[in-house]
Amino acid sequence: MQGACLLLSLCVCVWLVPDAVSQNPAENDTYTECTDGYQWDTESQHCKDVDECETIAEACKGEMKCFNHYGGYLCLPRSASVLTAPEPAGQSEPSLPAEGSEAFSPCPLGYEAQGESCLDIDECRYRYCQHRCVNVPGSFSCQCEPGFQLAGNNRSCIDVNECDMGAPCQQRCYNTYGTFLCRCEQGYELGPDGFSCNDIDECGYSSYLCQFQCVNEPGKFSCICPEGYQLLGSRLCQDVNECETGEHECSGGQTCVNIHGGYQCVDTNRCTDPYVQVSDNRCVCPVVKPACRELPFSIVHRYMSISSDRSVPSDVFQIQATSVYPGAYNTFRIRSGDQSGDFYIRQINNISAMLVLARPVTGPREYVLDLEMVSINPLMSYQTSSALRLSVHVGPYPF
Numbered sequence: 353m354q355g356a357c358l359l360l361s362l363c364v365c366v367w368l369v370p371d372a373v374s375q376n377p378a379e380n381d382t383y384t385e386c387t388d389g390y391q392w393d394t395e396s397q398h399c400k401d402v403d404e405c406e407t408i409a410e411a412c413k414g415e416m417k418c419f420n421h422y423g424g425y426l427c428l429p430r431s432a433s434v435l436t437a438p439e440p441a442g443q444s445e446p447s448l449p450a451e452g453s454e455a456f457s458p459c460p461l462g463y464e465a466q467g468e469s470c471l472d473i474d475e476c477r478y479r480y481c482q483h484r485c486v487n488v489p490g491s492f493s494c495q496c497e498p499g500f501q502l503a504g505n506n507r508s509c510i511d512v513n514e515c516d517m518g519a520p521c522q523q524r525c526y527n528t529y530g531t532f533l534c535r536c537e538q539g540y541e542l543g544p545d546g547f548s549c550n551d552i553d554e555c556g557y558s559s560y561l562c563q564f565q566c567v568n569e570p571g572k573f574s575c576i577c578p579e580g581y582q583l584l585g586s587r588l589c590q591d592v593n594e595c596e597t598g599e600h601e602c603s604g605g606q607t608c609v610n611i612h613g614g615y616q617c618v619d620t621n622r623c624t625d626p627y628v629q630v631s632d633n634r635c636v637c638p639v640v641k642p643a644c645r646e647l648p649f650s651i652v653h654r655y656m657s658i659s660s661d662r663s664v665p666s667d668v669f670q671i672q673a674t675s676v677y678p679g680a681y682n683t684f685r686i687r688s689g690d691q692s693g694d695f696y697i698r699q700i701n702n703i704s705a706m707l708v709l710a711r712p713v714t715g716p717r718e719y720v721l722d723l724e725m726v727s728i729n730p731l732m733s734y735q736t737s738s739a740l741r742l743s744v745h746v747g748p749y750p751f
Contacts, residue, residue: 666708
């Protein structure tokens with residue numbers, strides 16, 4: 353017996369049984385009778401296979417397709433393909449194994465025979481895929497959940513690094529298992545879409561971030577100070593001493609006096625008649641002049657600056673006697689310059705007193721206060737006085 357293969361996607365073995373020609377007729381006899389499915393070919397003097405798919409009208413009906421094979425034909429689904437072995441030399445008659453044997457399957461790969469039909473096999477029921485399985489006629493495909501992609505084996509799913517693949521994060525991207533997260537730089541907050549970053553207006557959150565004025569900038573904020581002040585650290589404002597830095601325009605006959613937010617130029621000699629200058633900032637009224645009898649014997653000029661809206665009561669300036677006479681009793685008072693009653697004197701002892709701010713004051717404003725010390729000696733029936741002319745400048749800001 354000779355063997356040949358009829359290929360229906362799988363190899364199906366067909367055994368060929370020698371026909372009657374294998375007998376030994378006489379040399380001059382002519383044999384023209386062939387088995388079913390074959391016909392005699394006078395040229396080759398052999399039995400040749402009949403193509404039933406061409407000779408039989410509507411050999412296969414419906415959705416079935418006709419496939420010719422040696423000695424017969426098969427009706428299979430149109431998606432099936434059949435490869436037949438070359439026709440054996442000489443007269444032959446192939447025969448198929450019995451239907452239902454392991455070597456016979458009338459259906460293509462991915463189908464199974466049920467009666468006279470070939471039904472698609474649902475491979476997804478065998479759980480070949482890690483995530484999702486999609487059954488298709490004769491086969492199947494694996495799909496992955498969002499954030500994953502198929503591995504090289506076309507069944508497993510591996511994480512996708514969206515950050516390396518152009519994730520739509522505006523600033524920072526962090527890959528996580530199956531997805532990604534967007535984050536923002538300091539000074540920004542994540543938008544409602546989860547991707548964009550919006551600037552945080554720090555100035556709108558609090559009025560205490562800056563001592564004077566807060567300026568919002570992309571991703572941050574900065575503090576600025578008014579003219580005449582400079583930034584101290586990151587948020588506080590400090591007065592610029594123009595008299596020390598040389599940023600003033602006082603002439604040679606003037607003295608630069610620093611005040612909050614600026615400076616003043618005052619004459620070096622501020623003594624007015626009947627006073628005469630005896631030293632820097634000190635004027636004396638000679639007793640020989642009649643006009644000096646009702647005036648303080650001496651006036652000393654001093655200057656100071658305070659901030660606006662200072663809490664009260666607040667100690668402002670301490671007065672100290674420079675000359676003390678034995679047996680003298682000293683008293684202190686505000687001689688002039690406080691018409692609105694914003695200040696008062698608190699005497700500390702016989703030789704010193706404190707100028708106190710009684711009410712909050714707002715600048716810019718200037719007070720010129722004559723603070724007088726009256727000395728009385730009852731034993732000698734002697735009375736004299738001296739004054740401190742204090743120029744108090746109130747700055748425009750509470751710092």
